[in-house]
Amino acid sequence: MTSEHHGLGPTRARVLALLQSAAAPLSVADVADELGLHKNSARFHLEGLREAGYVDCTTGATGHLGRPPLLFTATSDSPNVTNSHLMELTQVLIRSFVSSLPDASRLAEEAGRSWGREVSDDTEPATDVLDGLVAQLAERGFGTIRGEDALTFTRCPFRPEVGLAELPVVCAIHQGFIDGYLDSCGGTHSADRIQVGPRLCHLDLHDAGAQMRVAAS
Incomplete structure (x- = not known):
């Protein structure tokens, strides 16, 4: 499926495809490392997907002091971005x-x-x-x-x-x-x-x- 169908740019489609194929929720750092993106870029696309209703965001447990990471998963409403x-x-x-x-x-x-x-x-x-x-x-x-x-x-x-x-x-x-x-x-x-x-x-x-x-x- 192309961006003409799901309305996403190529990088955002790659981020969503990664989340859809992941066996567990991913953090911003996970997405950035896997796709070779800067963390700020990964965060930007994840937030865009969340605003569109294609991604859910939860707070992960760290087991130690510090800000817990945000974890992202694809929603059931997210469009297929690959065939x-x-x-x-x-x-x-x-x-x-x-x-x-x-x-x-x-x-x-x-x-x-x-x-x-x-x-x-x-x-x-x-x-x-x-x-x-x-x-x-x-x-x-x-x-x-x-x-x-x-x-x-x-x-x-x-x-x-x-x-x-x-x-x-x-x-x-x-x-x-x-x-x-x-x-x-x-x-x-x-x-x-x-x-x-x-x-x-x-x-x-x-x-x-x-x-x-x-x-x-």
């Missing part, structure tokens, strides 16, 4: 319920196709279908460069998170997503198979309408 829990759950579900099936890729594509149809906009003019597809992929974390007759994926949000054994199923879901989206939009575009590379992925596109116009001219 690691969802990625892990996705991997477990794919490994346990999909990858072991003999027709895992086909089922994954069918699921993706239904998903693509659900998000498509039937009122979209055919000339805007590819722009719409690129926008839908961007919303889901994909970096996509649109060429005249191809898409190049410069970033996949799943590649760094999902295991190699599960990645083909994820790719099949997104193949279905693209196919379902293009079919449902009612345009003339179709897609070849996604070519998965070591860093970039590539997808060739075909426009039957353009081909017919060329043939008729």
Whole structure:
């Protein structure tokens, strides 16, 4: 999840993520040491999170003379600032319920196709279908460069998170997503198979309408 969703700057999001993953309340010094921040900076961000209702603050016991430290914990109302829990759950579900099936890729594509149809906009003019597809992929974390007759994926949000054994199923879901989206939009575009590379992925596109116009001219 990005700051566009949770409304936090990068440093404050890191502070909240640390508190959410901590097994016990943390002090200002704990947060500063863990994230490499100055104590004043750590205190500033913790106070901001507390004012927003995302962090609770209690007084810790020291067992000796001196001012007891303030201890901070994330509240149940605090927003998720990472997707690691969802990625892990996705991997477990794919490994346990999909990858072991003999027709895992086909089922994954069918699921993706239904998903693509659900998000498509039937009122979209055919000339805007590819722009719409690129926008839908961007919303889901994909970096996509649109060429005249191809898409190049410069970033996949799943590649760094999902295991190699599960990645083909994820790719099949997104193949279905693209196919379902293009079919449902009612345009003339179709897609070849996604070519998965070591860093970039590539997808060739075909426009039957353009081909017919060329043939008729």
